Amino acid sequence: MENCLFCKIIAGAIPSSKVYEDEKILAFRDIAPQAPIHVLVIPKTHIASVDEITAENSGIVAYIFENIPKIAKLAGIENGYRVISNCGKDACQTVPHLHFHILGGAQLSGQMC
Ligand code: 5GP
Numbered sequence: 157m158e159n160c161l162f163c164k165i166i167a168g169a170i171p172s173s174k175v176y177e178d179e180k181i182l183a184f185r186d187i188a189p190q191a192p193i194h195v196l197v198i199p200k201t202h203i204a205s206v207d208e209i210t211a212e213n214s215g216i217v218a219y220i221f222e223n224i225p226k227i228a229k230l231a232g233i234e235n236g237y238r239v240i241s242n243c244g245k246d247a248c249q250t251v252p253h254l255h256f257h258i259l260g261g262a263q264l265s266g267q268m269c
């Protein structure tokens with residue numbers, strides 16, 4: 157996707173602080189962290205949001221979750237973390253490329269919104 161910010165990060169056209177990368181996914185630190193440790197995990201294939209997950213492309217979602225425990229450890233998280241995916245306008249999704257926020261590194265709020 158030509159005009160997608162995260163596709164540009166995947167392509168290396170925009171630099172990022174990488175935590176983990178393989179042939180299917182990329183994990184990098186959020187530019188505006190909302191917790192002491194804040195990492196984004198994205199598929200290398202462009203999927204706009206959770207709304208666009210189908211039986212055909214859901215394998216990458218399982219793959220991301222298989223890798224999240226390892227990515228959290230690589231990022232320095234030790235005592236638990238929160239995984240969030242904002243989907244659409246009301247959830248304040250700002251980048252229309254599927255991503256999972258991993259938040260940790262401190263005691264998080266008991267509230268989710
Ligand atoms: P959303 O609001 O769509 O759930 O999350 C998008 C996230 O991408 C935000 O937390 C924002 O700080 C992060 N972000 C936006 N632009 C960049 C960028 O150029 N580099 C990095 N590393 N993160 C970005």
Ligand code: ZN
Binds near residue numbers: 162164202203252253
């Ligand atoms: Zn994209």
